[in-house]
Amino acid sequence: MIILIWTIQLILTPVVSPLCIGIIKKVKARLQNRRGASIFQPYKDLWKLLHKDEVISSNASWIFYYAPFIIFAVTIVVGASIPLFAAFLNNTLTGDMLVIVYALAIGAFFLALAGMDTGGAFGGFGSSREMTLSALAEGGLIFSLLTVALISGSTNLFAISSSGVFAQDQHFLSALLALCGFFIVLLAETGRFPYDNPDTHLELTMIHEAIILEYSGKRLALMEWASANKLLIFIALGVNLFFPLGLADNGGVDAILIGMAAFMVKIFICCLIIALIESSMAKFRFFRLPDLLLVSFILNVVALSLIQ
Amino acid sequence: MLTLQFFLGVVFGTIIFLHLTKKNFGVALAYALQSLAITAILLGSFFETGNISLLFIALLVFIVKVILAPLFFIKLIQKHRLLFSVSTYLNIPLTLIIIAILSFVANSHKLAPLTGIIPANHTLLSLALSSMFLSLFLIINRKGALSQIMGILSFENSIVAFTIFAGLEQSPALQLGIIFNIFIWLIIATVFMSMIYKHFGSLDITSMKHLKD
Amino acid sequence: MFDIFFKILKTPKNTIPILGNDPDQADIVAVGEKIEAKVKRLFRGSLAVRQIDAGSDNACEQELVALSNSFYDIERFGIHFVASPRHADMLLVTGPVARNMGEALRRAYEATPEPKIVVAVGDDAIDGGIFKDSYAVLGGVNSVIPVHYQIPGDPPTPKTILVSLLKILEAVDTAPVTSY
């Protein structure tokens, strides 16, 4: 039974993540009064890309060839070590918050190197901006997870999600501030709206897309899928650490089903919020983003100091 | 005891004379007189302690300092016609005032522990100390190279006097060492003097200032 | 912010339905070698289009831009425009290939991974149109890269382009009739 739950936990992230992208695109289309593609369109895109040939630039090195696999595998590993639908699986091996942050940093590392590898102007600038943002966002990310960890007394994510953060009312304010800080960092890390427009065509404004301009075929599919996984991971972290209601706390089949359903509902709400933000806000100028990330860092520091 | 006082007075007087004299010739003679006094003091201490080596040292001092050195200097003065090369930084009254101050300092109670090593010849020691200060001042005050050398030699003599009165019956080896270095010193001084003379055309030290970068 | 959302929710749906059987809309001329059915079936679910302006007078561009507004809404068929030819499956080339765009067009063609479809949109792209035989123009797109389909019209209406694209993929009769 546990093995079954673990396999679900392993495959849940890659399976559900294109759905999030689909939902966000659908809601944005609806808000632009368009009908938009079906929410399963990303699956079709991935399936098509996996069946296409590839054109790879001549001065790409082995890093360009293997980066997509490494980044995708990192998102799988991180997906397996965060609470998705079940809080009782205490994965003490890689479930620590710092392991998650620095594992995602491996993904960012190889993403940026892949961007620089083919020597195009856009790839270079994309990875430079991507690294600048992820460097500045790291402070806010670690501190928001730290606040939640200190409230619940352990840095293991499964332990945090099993002990409700908003349950203890004297820590309510610091949990709230940590949530706001975390949400700002979520938008930064996954390249969503105020930081980077995911479906822009103007190469000069791209941050994340500029890196995958060079990819095609199955490697492009893996890169898209990995960024979708990363989005799901951050949503799952945001949702399950702060609002762990509905997470299964025992191995029972009903608890698991409720957990999965609750997880889906929470993901839908979060994607709705992200789409609403993307439709109501303009993309910030690049040099105003550090101030936003500093705001997130300050929020988390204040939250941290309010705990005692 | 009295005689020692007398000889030391001679040494002190010669140093005062060295300060005042204008002519180099007198300087050489004063130095000879001073060395004579020192040999007398040495003989005096020989009689007291009966140490044969002291006698031998006194003889040596007598030969080198009383005979050789002045002859040497006189020959040097004649060779380079240095009769009047004695010029000083401070004029006479000022030097006298400083001499007075120095001797007062030497005799002051501040330096009492130094001069009171042997409470018996306290006065002798303070006199020797003041002579040391004066000879040091002589070196500073003189412009001519010859009188500076004289200052150093008299300084050396006053040190010997001071050590004898302080009862430091040094071993003969030390005495020999002193004599030996005086001898070497003389050779260097002459070479030094001749070089200065050849290079600057005069024995005036102030011309050395051009050596500065 | 909330007044925007209310306004959005209040405006009626105006996406036009695409019916399979109205003949006059589809105006497509197949040229060059045939695209196998397997490739068409692959692209039916999701088609990435890279629009290349080879010296066009922007008439066809206006129409192509109109394709992604709420009226025609090309996305509902899984067709979306992409930034780089590497991601593209279909190259929509507009305009008579100007002399200095020839090399760039050829490079874009090289950069697009197989299997790919090249569609020349508008009379200029087909054979040079009104600019035919001018010294600054290389003539139609097929003088530079192999072309599979041509959509005549100067410029063709967005509906024609949309239905022609679906026709190319033979997706018209199978695509869900989007009337709601």
Place this chain on the structure above:
Amino acid sequence: MLEIIASPISFFILLELFLIGAAGSLVLRKNDASANVWSSFFAIAGSLWGLLFASAILISGQALSFVAGTSPFPLLSLAMHIDMLSALFIFIISLIALFCSIYGIGYVKHFYKKYNIGTLGFFYHLFIAGMVLVVTASNGIFFLIAWEIMSVASYFLVVYDRNDENNVKAGFLYLVMTHVGTAFIIAAFLLLYKYTGSFDFEVIKSAVTFIPSSIKNTIFVLSMVGFGVKAGIIPFHIWLPAAHPAAPSHISALMSGVMIKTGVFMMMRLFLDILQPAPVWWGLVVLFVGATSSLLGVLYALTEHDIKRLLAYHSIENIGIILLGLGSALTFSSLGMLPLALLSLVAALFHTVNHAIFKSLLFLSAGSVINQMHTRNMEEYGGLIKYMPHTAFFFLIGSMAISALPPFNGFFSEWLTFQSLFQGIIALDSSARWVFILAAGALAFTGGLALTCFVKAFGATFLARPRSAEVSHAKESSFPLLAAMGALAALSLLFGLFSGPVTLFLETIGKSFSIFQSAPSLLSLPRGHVLTVGSGFASVSGLAFLVLFTVAIFIVVWIIRSAINKKQKIKIGATWDCGTDLTSRMEITATGFARSIVLIFKGVLKPSIQHEIEYHDAETRYMPKSRTVILGVRDVHQAYFYRPLHKVVATLAEQTKNIQSGNINTYISYIFIALLIVLFATL
């Protein structure tokens, strides 16, 4: 068997090996090849013996103290005390010296005709022997002698490549700064001697209660400055980015991997062992210095485009991280929370070991790149991964380890430092807590910025297309170079995977400190590889991460490659850049990469930009012929602290110069006045 190895005689054999190596290479200096062989052989033999000796002591666990013969001077006694801490440092020194010597066999070949290999060998052996003595000496004066040997030997190694003018200038700066630091250390030791009556650390340690607290604080400040100069903390770091790049690469690897750690070693010995009942503000000061050093170190590294200066700045950053661990250990020990103090000390020790490994790996691989490219400027590299694939791979592993990416060792020591800071945030209150929060913030940002800096370093050097003709005839480095780098890379992975057992072993070393004898341990190792802190507060396992990671990669590759995508072909085309022809000037350079961060932190880094436009003819000024942009970064420390200091010292020197009036009489009057003053003073 252990007793024989861990005995004074074997320690003498260790020193003998290095001295014979030094003497021999001097004798053979006429013939380069034999001098190189001789010095490398003895260096390798010496470091192997050092490894054996250190591990024997570490395993047997009993300290070793003895006096090596009688000393001519009363205060100096050649007393040596090798406890677990100094054994650990001997282990690090000999480990890195081993790989640097192996690297040196191949690397020194390119000095053959230019310089005298004998002298290189001589100073190299003296340098290592000096370091070994520094960590074992237990008498103040003997320690200072060893310290001086180490500094002077490393000075001669820094100026070894003397044809290059600024190497000599860097060497001079290094010499001046180290000796300023040594002056502070001597002052501290003199104060200690004044109040405890002896220079022996044991005696000082037992008599530490006699030292009044105000004197103890001055001793703390003096030794902090003194050892801080050697460790390269922020205000005193300006010699480090100048001196380390100047030295030959295997020497700069040894210097920045191990030599700056001797400063940290003495800080640990002094603050945690000898001057033990320490007030709280000591730890907070060390924490603050660590935080500023790590943050500013990585920011300055980002502005660099000289690869070795970049690595030197990263040494400052990592020393900052080690000081964070040390600072929290000091604060906890002065507040009586011994288990927490033990945890943070273990974090500091683990990061010292890790930093020695991956920093020397980075310096060696950078050295082999410079060896091929004959320049240190990263803007002229580019595309080297196709010409030097193995060196690129080892540099990649080094940069992953230094930016604390999980499977490698950098992550686990930074993880431990984070845990100690988190425990501090929980356990402390009021002002101390704020210092811990800011320190944790600084560490978080340092991690992110270090990652950015190493993406820049690796990307600008190895990826994309060559930006200068020199790249095309760069060849892969020879076998000894690759062997040394390969071994270090493997070590950094091994220390990452087995971080659990290594941390527990370091904890036994931590327990050898007198104050931690009875401290209960917060670290536990359930299931043999899961390193847990404080019964479940935090746990991580390097092994499990790597296994899960490799399994995930194989599944992904298998599924994508075979199940879905059998018949797809890969076509090699040109990089897409909207159709124009791509020149190598269009790709991103190191300065371009870091420019956005430099602009974001412009308050701290003060970037300067200069435009120069050259027109076809000056009057009309319409047709610009060429436009040059000069991007610079002003060194704040140089401008606001060292240059004014230099000016003050220069004017003072100017005044004292006119004492030199050239007149003998004045000189003698000075003597006379001095005589009088002394007489008056003494009587």
